[in-house]
Amino acid sequence: YRCIARLGQAAFRSRAGLMFLPLEVSSKKGPVGVLIRDPSDPNLELAARLALALDEDLLVLMPESGGPADQPAILERLSHFGIKAEKVRIFLLPHVSEANLLHVLTENSARLLTLSREMTGGDNFAFLQAVAASGTAVLVVEPQEGSSEVR
Numbered sequence: 001y002r003c004i005a006r007l008g009q010a011a012f013r014s015r016a017g018l019m020f021l022p023l024e025v026s027s028k029k030g031p032v033g034v035l036i037r038d039p040s041d042p043n044l045e046l047a048a049r050l051a052l053a054l055d056e057d058l059l060v061l062m063p064e065s066g067g068p069a070d071q072p073a074i075l076e077r078l079s080h081f082g083i084k085a086e087k088v089r090i091f092l093l094p095h096v097s098e099a100n101l102l103h104v105l106t107e108n109s110a111r112l113l114t115l116s117r118e119m120t121g122g123d124n125f126a127f128l129q130a131v132a133a134s135g136t137a138v139l140v141v142e143p144q145e146g147s148s149e150v151r
């Protein structure tokens with residue numbers, strides 16, 4: 001187990017995208033989640049494209065510090081990607097923590113969470129393992145600063 005944990009931590013520190021899969025394979029349906037820092041976060045587009053491709057709703061999770069004022073900006077940006085407001089649920093988290101994320105993801109039966117490494121609070125391999133162990137796949141990508149396009 002220690003060898004696997006070391007390999008996982010090394011992979012997490014690499015610049016490549018990473019996918020953490022749940023322990024049990026399933027054909028789970030459910031919304032796509034995205035953890036963003038603000039409405040301009042490039043991962044919002046990535047998650048929107050995934051939700052459209054999977055024909056699923058989109059759960060947008062962000063720190064409460066952004067506040068409700070950001071919600072219209074998020075919905076407007078998503079409309080440019082083809083996501084209708086009725087397919088979006090926005091959650092303002094008082095703290096970006098494992099417990100808060102797990103609560104929202106499990107309560108909404110999310111099938112996938114996408115986020116950038118910076119949103120995990122640094123080198124937090126155990127945090128992502130816990131989310132995947134709850135039954136939600138996790139896609140970790142590098143932040144793409146200065147670009148609103150995800151290729």
